[in-house]
Amino acid sequence: xxxxxxxxxxxxxxxxxxLRFVGQHGRLAAAIVRPLVWxxxxxxxxxxxLGLSIIPPYQTYILYEVYIVPGLAGMMLLFHGMxxxxxxxxxxxxxxxxxxxxxxxxxxxxxGARILANTLTVLPIVYLFLLLARFWxxxxxxxxxxxxxPALTLAGLMLGAFGLALSSLIRQLENFAGVMNxxxxxxxxxxxxxxxxxxxxxxxxxxxxxxxMNPFSHAVELIRFALYLRLESVALVVCSLASIAFFVLALWxxxxxxxxxxxxxxx
Amino acid sequence: xxxxxxxxxxxxxxxxxxxxxxxxxxGPGSFTVLLGPNGAxxxxxxxxxxxxxxxxxxxxxxxxxxxxxxxxxxxxxxxVVFEMPTLDLDLxxxxxxxxxxxxxxxxxxxxxxxxxTELERLDVAGRRSDKVxxxxxxxxxxxxxxxxxxxxxxxxIVDEATAGLDVAGRRxxxxxxxxxxxxxxxxxxxxxxxxxxEPADQLVVLHQGSVRWNGEARxxxxxxxxxxxxxxxxxxxx
Numbered sequence: 001x002x003x004x005x006x007x008x009x010x011x012x013x014x015x016x017x018x019l020r021f022v023g024q025h026g027r028l029a030a031a032i033v034r035p036l037v038w039x040x041x042x043x044x045x046x047x048x049x050l051g052l053s054i055i056p057p058y059q060t061y062i063l064y065e066v067y068i069v070p071g072l073a074g075m076m077l078l079f080h081g082m083x084x085x086x087x088x089x090x091x092x093x094x095x096x097x098x099x100x101x102x103x104x105x106x107x108x109x110x111x112g113a114r115i116l117a118n119t120l121t122v123l124p125i126v127y128l129f130l131l132l133a134r135f136w137x138x139x140x141x142x143x144x145x146x147x148x149x150p151a152l153t154l155a156g157l158m159l160g161a162f163g164l165a166l167s168s169l170i171r172q173l174e175n176f177a178g179v180m181n182x183x184x185x186x187x188x189x190x191x192x193x194x195x196x197x198x199x200x201x202x203x204x205x206x207x208x209x210x211x212x213m214n215p216f217s218h219a220v221e222l223i224r225f226a227l228y229l230r231l232e233s234v235a236l237v238v239c240s241l242a243s244i245a246f247f248v249l250a251l252w253x254x255x256x257x258x259x260x261x262x263x264x265x266x267x
Numbered sequence: 268x269x270x271x272x273x274x275x276x277x278x279x280x281x282x283x284x285x286x287x288x289x290x291x292x293x294g295p296g297s298f299t300v301l302l303g304p305n306g307a308x309x310x311x312x313x314x315x316x317x318x319x320x321x322x323x324x325x326x327x328x329x330x331x332x333x334x335x336x337x338x339x340x341x342x343x344x345x346x347v348v349f350e351m352p353t354l355d356l357d358l359x360x361x362x363x364x365x366x367x368x369x370x371x372x373x374x375x376x377x378x379x380x381x382x383x384t385e386l387e388r389l390d391v392a393g394r395r396s397d398k399v400x401x402x403x404x405x406x407x408x409x410x411x412x413x414x415x416x417x418x419x420x421x422x423x424i425v426d427e428a429t430a431g432l433d434v435a436g437r438r439x440x441x442x443x444x445x446x447x448x449x450x451x452x453x454x455x456x457x458x459x460x461x462x463x464x465e466p467a468d469q470l471v472v473l474h475q476g477s478v479r480w481n482g483e484a485r486x487x488x489x490x491x492x493x494x495x496x497x498x499x500x501x502x503x504x505x
Contacts, residue, residue: 005372012369016355016362023357095351102317103370104342110370257321 009105010113017117020087031080031125032132035072039136043068046194055196057228065136070224071193073126073148077156078216080122082184085163088114089170101254108251115164115247119156126152130227144227151226155219158239161246162215168253191217215242268331270295270422270453271316276325278315285311286476289325293422293455293469298448300464300484301457303473304501309457310350312473313426316455317347329422343371346420348411350427350457356400360391360410363399364417371418378417385413389443405436412440416447423447426457437463461494474501 022028047064054061091097100110130138130145140148166179190210192200197217200208211217215238222235271293278286286308293299303309315322318334318341327334329341354363361382368378386392389409394402402410408428415423425444429437441456441463448454456463464470466485471478479500480487487496 002372008369008372008374012366015369016358016366019358019362020355095349095353096355098317098319098347098349098351099353099367100370101319102342102345102347104339104372105370106339256318 006105006109009103009110010116013100013110013113014117014120017114017121021121027083028125031076031122032128034079035076035129036132038072038075039065039069039133039138043136053196053198055198057225057230057232063137065133066138067196068194069130069133069136069138070227071191071220073130073152073223074155074191074193074216074220075188076122076126076129077119077152077159077219078184078188080118081156081159081163082166082180084114084118084160085167085170085179086176088164088167089172089176092167093172107254107256111164111250111254112247115157115160118160119153122156123149123152140227141229144229147229148223148226151222154236154239154243155223158215158219158243158246161243161250164250165246165253168250187214187216190214191220193217193220215239218242268295269293269328270297270330271455272326272328272331273312273316274326276312276315276322276327278311278322278324280311284476286315286322289473289476289478291471291478291481293453295421295453296448296451297469298445298454298456299469299471301455301471301473302459302461302464302497303457304459307459307473307501308476309459309473310426311476313347313349313424313457316424317345318342343418344421346415346418346423348408348415348423348425348428350430352407352411354399354407354410354414357398359398360386360395360402363410364395364414367414368417373418381417381419382413385416386410389413405432405440408432408436408440409443412444421451422453422455424455424457427459429458429460429463461497464493472497472500 043065055067058066088097091100100114101107103110127145130148166183170176170179190207191214192211193216197208197211200211218235218238221232222239225232225235269292271291273289273291276286276289277284289312301309301312314320316327316329316334318338321335330344332338332341334341355366358366364382365375365378368382373381382395383392386395389412391406391409391413394406399407399410411428412425423444429440432440444454444456464484466483466488468484470480470482470484470487472480472487484493487493490496
């Protein structure tokens with residue numbers, strides 16, 4: 001693999017993903033409106049969820065809005081990752097996946113580039129949300145926005161790899177609704193995005209256990225701690241390992257000798 | 268060296284045997300027609316040759332490079348027009364071509380230069396800033412041919428590209444691709460349309476996953492019309 005060729009392909013894949021994302025006005029608007037609706041409406045109704053306690057990384061009592069902003073940033077990445085997964089299935093059904101996979105570059109590079117491109121595409125929207133959240137008095141330290149960048153990127157890569165792995169397992173576009181119901185919603189609701197772990201433990205130790213094992217919880221905590229200039233090392237390790245595991249699973253799914261492609265009915 | 272060499276290729280999809288002991292070769296500058304009824308295994312063969320998935324048995328070489336063991340140089344010398352349209356409808360013609368060029372490692376300068384050349388030859392240069400969605404079926408197919416030629420491949424595979432086109436559109440596309448062989452390009456043209464074949468073409472007839480005829484088209488039709496000979500090969504007794 002020639003480095004220059006590989007980088008040109010990466011740039012081309014990134015450009016395509018950005019053009020497609022910006023061109024889909026509805027998706028773009030939904031990406032920013034969805035978390036604002038949660039913040040502006042849902043959070044008002046659930047203000048009492050936190051009760052009276054100080055939860056790290058916060059050093060004082062906080063409003064519920066402050067608590068859920070990192071979770072909503074995670075939600076943006078989760079939904080974007082799943083949308084990308086959906087578009088991979090669509091690309092495969094429509095055939096444009098073939099254009100990508102017949103490029104003279106290793107498949108791991110092509111798929112990795114696609115995940116990276118997807119993640120970098122959504123980051124400006126996540127930052128726009130974080131800035132708009134300041135109107136709700138959610139104001140992390142200025143350097144927190146800088147520190148959150150690697151956390152958001154890693155979380156995005158992990159969720160992108162998860163989406164890619166899912167896309168390799170989904171045979172038809174029609175099955176995607178099932179994935180939404182059985183994978184994405186449980187992943188989002190059984191996590192620390194909307195309520196802290198200690199609150200879950202009080203009500204249901206089982207759900208709390210699931211939330212603790214859920215990689216999405218760790219993605220949210222990584223973002224939350226980074227925004228307040230702290231490193232959550234367990235979350236970092238979990239997110240890194242989960243990224244690798246999901247990516248390996250995706251490579252298996254797209255391997256020409258195994259997984260989806262080998263089972264594919266072509267005619 | 269042969270553009271394509273396939274030896275004893277067999278592949279099953281589930282319980283169904285899609286290809287059975289297929290062997291064929293395509294010389295440089297040759298226009299070879301892969302003819303077969305729907306479901307004969309043409310698209311499976313194209314998927315295996317392009318490395319989308321690996322064959323269970325047999326060997327495929329493109330200019331001497333095994334598609335399984337040495338796929339990068341094999342794919343670099345290959346241009347493909349798939350049966351399904353594969354352009355991004357919401358991107359412009361130029362953006363689609365630039366994406367393909369980047370996947371093949373072309374610089375922006377090279378990409379622009381070759382895109383202009385190919386689009387002009389195919390008479391779609393006037394639409395290069397338009398979204399693909401606004402193009403007619405024939406124009407989209409011509410853009411796909413231009414895209415497949417952008418990285419200067421030496422071997423072009425065209426899989427049922429004329430499906431859905433009117434007579435004039437089909438003729439135009441076919442004539443253009445034939446003219447490329449004069450410049451040294453090898454072409455594998457997969458189709459189920461008998462009227463796309465000329466007597467001097469190399470012809471491979473595929474039926475139920477196995478090769479039923481391999482040779483010049485005129486030799487197959489020497490005693491009869493091509494249609495009658497084809498029906499005999501692919502009929503119930505064929």
